[in-house]
Amino acid sequence: MKKKHSIMRSIAAAPHVFWSILFIILPLIIVVYYAFTDSEGSFSFENILSLADYAPIFALSLELSVIATFICLIIGYPMAYIIAKAKPERQKLYIMLLMLPMWTNLLIRTYSIMAILDDGGFLNSLLNTSLHIVGTKGAVIFGMVYDFLPYMVLPIYTCVSKIDKNMWEAASDLGCKPVQVMTRVILPLSTSGIISGVTMVLVPSISTFYISQKLGGGTFELIGDTIERQFVTGALNTGAAISLVMMILILISLSVMNRFTDSDEGGIIV
Amino acid sequence: MKHLSRIYLILIFGILYIPILTLILFSFNAENSTAVFSGFSFRWYIELFNSPDTFEALRNTLILAVLSALISTVIGTAAAEGIYRMRSKLMKSAISSVTNIPMMNPDIVTGMSMMLFFVAVFGILGLSGDSMGFVTMLIAHVTFCLPYVILSVLPRINELGNSLSEAALDLGCTPIQAFFKVKLPNIMPGVISGMVMAFTMSLDDFVISYFVVGSSSFQTLPLLIYSMTKKKVTPDMYALSTLVVVTIFILLVISNLKSGKRVGDKRKGGVKK
Amino acid sequence: MAKLIELNGISKSFDGEKVLDSINFYIRDGEFVTLLGPSGCGKTTLLRIIGGFETADEGNLYFDGVEISDVPAHKRNINTVFQKYALFPHLNVYENIAFPLRLKKISEEDIQTRVRDMLGMVKLSGFENKSVSTLSGGQQQRVAIARALISHPKVLLLDEPLGALDLKLRKDMQNELKSIQQKIGITFVYVTHDQEEALSMSDTIAVMAEGEIQQIGTPTDIYNEPKNAFVADFIGESNIVDGIMLEDNRVKFSGHIFDCVDGGFGENEAVDVVVRPEDVDVVAPEAGMLTGKVTSVTFKGVHYEIIVDIRGFKWMIQSTDYVSPEATIGIYIEPDAIHIMKKSKYSGMFGDYSSFSDEMDRLSDADAAEEF
Numbered sequence: 001m002k003k004k005h006s007i008m009r010s011i012a013a014a015p016h017v018f019w020s021i022l023f024i025i026l027p028l029i030i031v032v033y034y035a036f037t038d039s040e041g042s043f044s045f046e047n048i049l050s051l052a053d054y055a056p057i058f059a060l061s062l063e064l065s066v067i068a069t070f071i072c073l074i075i076g077y078p079m080a081y082i083i084a085k086a087k088p089e090r091q092k093l094y095i096m097l098l099m100l101p102m103w104t105n106l107l108i109r110t111y112s113i114m115a116i117l118d119d120g121g122f123l124n125s126l127l128n129t130s131l132h133i134v135g136t137k138g139a140v141i142f143g144m145v146y147d148f149l150p151y152m153v154l155p156i157y158t159c160v161s162k163i164d165k166n167m168w169e170a171a172s173d174l175g176c177k178p179v180q181v182m183t184r185v186i187l188p189l190s191t192s193g194i195i196s197g198v199t200m201v202l203v204p205s206i207s208t209f210y211i212s213q214k215l216g217g218g219t220f221e222l223i224g225d226t227i228e229r230q231f232v233t234g235a236l237n238t239g240a241a242i243s244l245v246m247m248i249l250i251l252i253s254l255s256v257m258n259r260f261t262d263s264d265e266g267g268i269i270v
Numbered sequence: 271m272k273h274l275s276r277i278y279l280i281l282i283f284g285i286l287y288i289p290i291l292t293l294i295l296f297s298f299n300a301e302n303s304t305a306v307f308s309g310f311s312f313r314w315y316i317e318l319f320n321s322p323d324t325f326e327a328l329r330n331t332l333i334l335a336v337l338s339a340l341i342s343t344v345i346g347t348a349a350a351e352g353i354y355r356m357r358s359k360l361m362k363s364a365i366s367s368v369t370n371i372p373m374m375n376p377d378i379v380t381g382m383s384m385m386l387f388f389v390a391v392f393g394i395l396g397l398s399g400d401s402m403g404f405v406t407m408l409i410a411h412v413t414f415c416l417p418y419v420i421l422s423v424l425p426r427i428n429e430l431g432n433s434l435s436e437a438a439l440d441l442g443c444t445p446i447q448a449f450f451k452v453k454l455p456n457i458m459p460g461v462i463s464g465m466v467m468a469f470t471m472s473l474d475d476f477v478i479s480y481f482v483v484g485s486s487s488f489q490t491l492p493l494l495i496y497s498m499t500k501k502k503v504t505p506d507m508y509a510l511s512t513l514v515v516v517t518i519f520i521l522l523v524i525s526n527l528k529s530g531k532r533v534g535d536k537r538k539g540g541v542k543k
Numbered sequence: 544m545a546k547l548i549e550l551n552g553i554s555k556s557f558d559g560e561k562v563l564d565s566i567n568f569y570i571r572d573g574e575f576v577t578l579l580g581p582s583g584c585g586k587t588t589l590l591r592i593i594g595g596f597e598t599a600d601e602g603n604l605y606f607d608g609v610e611i612s613d614v615p616a617h618k619r620n621i622n623t624v625f626q627k628y629a630l631f632p633h634l635n636v637y638e639n640i641a642f643p644l645r646l647k648k649i650s651e652e653d654i655q656t657r658v659r660d661m662l663g664m665v666k667l668s669g670f671e672n673k674s675v676s677t678l679s680g681g682q683q684q685r686v687a688i689a690r691a692l693i694s695h696p697k698v699l700l701l702d703e704p705l706g707a708l709d710l711k712l713r714k715d716m717q718n719e720l721k722s723i724q725q726k727i728g729i730t731f732v733y734v735t736h737d738q739e740e741a742l743s744m745s746d747t748i749a750v751m752a753e754g755e756i757q758q759i760g761t762p763t764d765i766y767n768e769p770k771n772a773f774v775a776d777f778i779g780e781s782n783i784v785d786g787i788m789l790e791d792n793r794v795k796f797s798g799h800i801f802d803c804v805d806g807g808f809g810e811n812e813a814v815d816v817v818v819r820p821e822d823v824d825v826v827a828p829e830a831g832m833l834t835g836k837v838t839s840v841t842f843k844g845v846h847y848e849i850i851v852d853i854r855g856f857k858w859m860i861q862s863t864d865y866v867s868p869e870a871t872i873g874i875y876i877e878p879d880a881i882h883i884m885k886k887s888k889y890s891g892m893f894g895d896y897s898s899f900s901d902e903m904d905r906l907s908d909a910d911a912a913e914e915f
Contacts, residue, residue, distance in 0.1 A: 013352025013365065015345050016416065020368045023413045027387035028371070031379075034386055079282055082275040094279065096522050101286055103518045107476055107495045108511040112289040115296070115304040122292055122305050149286065199374075207376030210476070214499070224378050231481065236386060243382045247375055254374055436596050437629035439616040441643040442694065448617075451642075455633040 031247075034240030047241035054226060054242060061223040064137060065205035068144035069152075072201045073194065075145070076152035080193070081186075083153070084160040095157070102150045107210060110143055114214045117142075135217030143211040144201075151200035159193025160186065195257050203250060290515060297508035304505060314509040324510060327494040331473060334404070334490060338411035339469035345412070346419030346468075347461050351449065353420070354427045366420075373417040381481030384410045388482060402484025410482045411475065415468035422467060426460030427453070546608075547572040547730055548593060548698065553602035555588055562588050564754040565602065570698075570732060570747075575724050577733045577741040580751035581777070586734045587702055589751070593732065594623045594700050607697070622691040623700040627707065628683045630675040636662075636686055637671040643694040661689045664723065681712050688723065698730045705740065717744055738778045742766065750774050752889075771884055775817045776893030782823075782858045783894020786816035786883070794883060797833050797854050801876065805883040815884040817894070820859040822880035825849070825866060831873015840868050850896050857896040 038044040083094045101109060116122045117133040124131055133139050163186060171181040209224030216222070221229075223246060230239030300309035318324055349369075356362045372380050388406045392398070434456060438448035454461070476492035483493060491510070498507055548570040555563040562585045570576050578586040591597040592604065595616030604612045611619060622643075630639050640661055644654045662668050665685035670678070675686060684704060691699055701720070705713045721744050724731045735741055741748050742762040750757045750765060750773075758770040769775035772783050786796035791806030796816050808814060828834045835853035842848075849860040851872060858874070866872055 010352040010356045010361075012348040013356070016349030016352070016369070016420075017365060019345060019413070019416070020365070023384070023387070023409060024368055024371050027383035030386045030390055031383045075282060078278060082279055085275075092526055096526060097283055098286075100515070100519060100522065101290060103470060103474070103522075104290060104511060104515050105474060105476070105492055105495060107492060107499060108293065108507065109289055111495075111499050112293040112304075112508075112511075116289060116292055118305065120305055122296075122307075125306050146286070146289070149282075203374070203376050207378045209378065210496075224376075227378050227382060231382065231385070236389070239382055240386060243379045247379045250376065250379075251374065433625055433627065433629040434631060436616070437623070437625055437631070438642075439596075440594060440621075440623045441690065442617050442646045444617055445615075447646065452631055452633075456631070 028247075031240045031244050034237050035244045037237060039237055047237045048245075050238060051241060051245060054223070057221055057223050057226055060220065061206050064141055064222065065144065065202055065208075068141045068148070068205045069198055069201045071141065071145050072149050072152040073198065076149055076197065077156055077194070080153045080156035081160055083157050091161070095154075098150045098153055106147055109147060110211055110214050113143055113146060117215070134215055135219045137220075139215040139217075140212050140222075143215040144205040144208065147211065148201040148204055151204075152197040155196040155200065156190055156193040159190045163189050199254055199257060206250070207246065293508050294512045294515070296505050297512040299505050299508075302504055304508065314505040318506045318509045318513075321506070323489070323494065324491075324506075327489040327491045330404075330488060331490040331492075334407060334411060335469050335472040338408055338415055338472045339465050341408075342412045342415035342419050342468045343461060343465040346416050346464060347423050347454075347457075349416070350420050350423040350427050351453070353424060369417050369420055372414040373421075377414075377475075377477035378481075380414060381410075381478040384413070384478065385481040385484075388484065392484075398485070400485050400487075402482065403486030403488030406482045406484065407479055407488065407490070410478050411472045414475070414478060415471050418467045418471060419461075419464035422464035423457060423460045426457040430456055545572050546570070547574075547606070548732075549605040550589075550593075551603040551605070553589070553592060553599045553604065555585075555592065555597065555599050562754050563592075563599070566754075566756060568749060568756060568759070570730060572697075573728050573730055575721070575731045575733065575744060575746045577735060577745040577748045578751055579735060579738060579741040579748050579777075581736055584751040585754040586736075586751050590623075590700050590702055590732060590734050593698075594621055595619050620696050621698040621700060622694065622696040623702065624684075624687045624691050624704045626702045626704070628687040628704075630683055630686055630690070632674075632676055634675070635671070636667065636673050636675060636678070639675060639686055640689045640693055642690060647694070657693060658689075661693050664692075664726075665689045680708050681716060684708065684716060688720075692723075692727065696729065698732060699724075701731060701733045703735055704733075705735075705737075713740070720744065742778070750777060752777070768882065769817060769884065771887035771889050772815050772817075772891075772893045773887070773889040775815075775882075775884065776889075780820045780859055780861075781894050782818045782820065782856075782896070783890075784816050784818075784856055785891070786814050788812045788814050788883060792878075794881065797856065799832050801832065801881055802878040803881040803883060804879050805881070808883065808885070813886055815886060815890050815894075817882040817884060818858075818876055818880060820848070820861040821846075822876065823858065823860045823862075824875040824877075825860060825862050825864060826873045826875045828871050828873040830875070832875055834871060834873045837866055837868050837870045837872060840866060859896040 035047055036043060036045070038046060083091055083098075086094065114121070114134055117139060118124070119130065119132060119134065121134075123129075123133075167185055167189070168181060171185045172178070176184060206222075207224045207227075209222065209228045212220070212222040212225055223242065227239050227242050227246075230236065230242065295307060296304050297314055298310050298312070299307050300311040300313060349365075353362055353365055356365075384406070388402055392402065430453065434452050435448045438452040439445065443451060474492065476496060479490055479493055480496065495507055495510075498504075546569045550566050550568045553563055553566040553568075554561065566585075566589060578589060580586045588597060592599050595611075595614065595618075599612065602612075603610055606619065606621070631642065634642065637658055640658045641654050644657060649657075658671075659668070662670065665688055667682060667685050667689070670682065670686075675683060678686065687704070688699075704720075705716050708716060717740060720731070720733075733741075733744065742765075745762055747759065748762055748765050749759045752773050758765055758774045760768070765774065766778055769778060769781070775781040775783055784796045786794045788794050788805075788808040788811065789800065790810060791808075792803055794801050794803050794805075794814065794816060833853050835851040835858065837849055838852050838857065839850045840847055843861075846861045846863050847865055849862055849866055849872075851858045851860060851874070853874070860874065
């Protein structure tokens with residue numbers, strides 16, 4: 001009686017629970033199934049074992065995305081801070097300016113960068129040079145930074161702007177120099193924003209395939225490209241195995257990072 | 271310090287906007303080039319409007335975005351209310367963790383898993399990949415939109431608390447009436463922003479759509495753009511993007527003016543008090 | 544007057560912690576009843592059980608002789624004025640008050656007359672189209688009362704409704720609530736932690752602590768004849784000292800034998816003795832029944848509040864005459880100012896004026912412990 005009562009209380013969540021089981025959990029189970037079977041459908045470790053071949057690709061993806069995330073943080077934090085300290089009307093304008101590129105399709109933005117930086121592209125024709133940019137690691141990193149910078153700035157901005165204005169005054173009242181206010185008060189208080197910014201940049205960077213296709217000029221392959229190639233060529237079992245490993249790695253690192261934030265919303269806001 | 275900050279912002283925003291501005295510039299290029307500007311013309315806009323493919327993709331994209339926004343908003347809002355009313359903390363966090371999976375997972379993994387799921391289901395049902403497309407994309411879009419809706423509705427419900435619903439019950443509402451007459455109107459801003467977020471997520475999605483579209487010929491704009499950028503892009507894509515950017519810009523400005531007005535109203539109310 | 548609400552052995556726990564322990568209690572029709580107690584005593588939970596927002600783990604709840612333990616809130620003829628009013632922000636004043644009527648499919652004309660009448664009663668005529676968020680605290684309060692009364696409930700529950708108002712407004716609203724209750728003649732069940740509010744408004748007060756009802760009675764009963772040290776301390780100021788009841792009408796405390804007017808205790812029974820600060824007269828040391836040294840004097844406007852150390856126990860005395868700190872004074876107590884209570888689990892916890900709050904008590908205890 002009591003039990004039934006408590007289930008009825010949350011009956012509104014039932015469609016969602018049903019949906020999640022069917023379209024989130026079940027597909028993940030199928031990924032696991034594919035990862036551990038061969039193309040005939042019989043059990044096999046082969047896909048997982050063959051992943052060793054892809055280790056250099058994993059490493060390269062990690063390298064580029066970590067660099068890009070770091071650059072985003074270095075550029076994005078001051079930006080978020082400046083925006084958060086601006087007058088309210090200006091804050092709005094800046095946030096709008098930040099959102100607008102996000103709302104432009106990523107493919108188009110990336111393509112447009114390629115068109116600018118390409119060997120025969122806009123930049124070279126404008127400067128009358130023949131710089132070789134597309135096809136370098138730098139170009140891919142630039143693309144990642146460019147595409148995902150707003151994802152770094154927004155959560156940090158939200159976090160910094162929520163810090164009580166009195167906090168600055170209290171800190172300087174207690175004898176902090178401006179730099180100390182920053183390092184001892186503001187930075188620690190914005191950890192949760194930094195962490196969610198880092199995840200929001202790192203996850204799409206590490207798994208991208210479009211940016212590397214366009215700005216990498218086909219010279220190197222990232223893990224996203226590998227998965228996409230398995231998909232296109234129909235090597236679904238290998239694709240599933242790589243996806244599985246990538247997912248596990250990302251979920252582990254996310255939960256490790258979440259340890260650092262003890263916010264109440266921890267469960268729901270990544 | 272102040273100047274330094276300003277210069278810094280201008281610099282970063284400048285870099286952020288160069289590709290978009292060049293894209294707009296080249297949409298008016300007279301020649302078929304995205305590198306050399308050779309004169310002003312509306313040629314690509316005219317070509318764009320004469321292309322049935324683009325229009326169909328645009329229509330598909332909008333239908334898909336509207337439907338997935340509506341469905342995910344209904345399911346997600348109900349879910350947020352259900353999660354709020356849940357007594358068991360364990361159950362709550364279990365559901366939120368599962369809900370968040372599509373948001374935390376890279377799109378490519380979500381796309382891959384859903385694709386494999388649909389392949390399996392279609393295999394069992396004896397359907398070919400050609401019949402994938404709209405339905406599978408709709409399901410996938412609703413799935414990845416749901417966390418955003420819940421994320422924007424749940425805090426509102428938490429913030430609102432129980433008191434208004436209790437007052438409604440006290441005054442004679444049935445629990446369902448209490449939800450629709452009192453709770454829903456008060457969490458509406460969260461519901462709307464969830465819906466808008468879902469709509470734009472769906473509008474913008476490429477990766478997951480790319481994986482779940484199967485061998486069907488169903489096209490959305492991002493899919494069309496992808497297939498076009500496989501070859502050399504002609505400026506008509508730029509023209510399309512320019513139109514999208516301008517539309518979004520106008521929408522943003524309008525919504526900002528509106529919310530700006532609301533803030534102003536509130537301030538007036540505060541003074542009166 | 545007939546019993547309207549009856550609670551029978553009501554118990555309730557949250558997360559294994561008992562907040563209500565087998566409450567037995569009834570409320571008569573047309574009565575103004577106050578549940579009075581410190582925060583965490585279970586008074587709000589009790590109110591929420593009557594309102595239908597919580598279900599009791601054990602016990603029965605009767606309304607007009609009918610068991611209503613399982614009747615949901617919206618089907619009870621009981622309405623509530625909530626702590627923070629819970630006005631609907633998306634509706635204006637008129638629509639907030641009309642809300643319960645709209646659910647009942649009443650004609651628009653009837654709604655209009657009833658809302659107008661109600662607005663008149665709570666003195667808000669002309670506020671119909673205001674948004675509730677622009678109203679002051681007192682006005683919001685009136686809207687909440689009007690909204691709760693419009694569908695003619697038999698009982699109105701009020702959960703600390705004046706808590707958010709400032710002192711003067713609170714006094715006005717106390718009078719107004721009382722007069723509204725008398726005018727419409729329905730039962731009010733009022734929850735508060737403010738003893739003054741309870742004393743000035745109620746017909747009956749139920750003093751609660753730790754999930755139990757300590758005493759039920761009229762305000763004068765409760766003030767003059769507190770049942771135990773908790774009630775004596777919570778209602779008004781009290782000096783509570785240990786005493787021995789020698790025989791009827793004779794009690795010994797602080798080393799002196801006093802005449803008193805209480806009896807019915809066993810011979811030489813240990814008791815708690817309550818003396819209200821205003822009932823203690825300051826006299827010359829040689830004329831005093833007890834003598835002590837003044838430790839502090841605070842001017843309170845109508846009187847001085849004098850703390851006197853008598854044999855290590857700090858007494859509070861309210862006197863209109865000034866005495867100097869450090870002075871030695873005598874005190875005199877009339878027999879009918881001495882109230883004798885049986886020992887209870889609250890004995891020794893209250894009634895000494897070394898400090899005013901429990902928190903300071905704990906701090907000074909810690910200090911004392913450190914000194915040893």
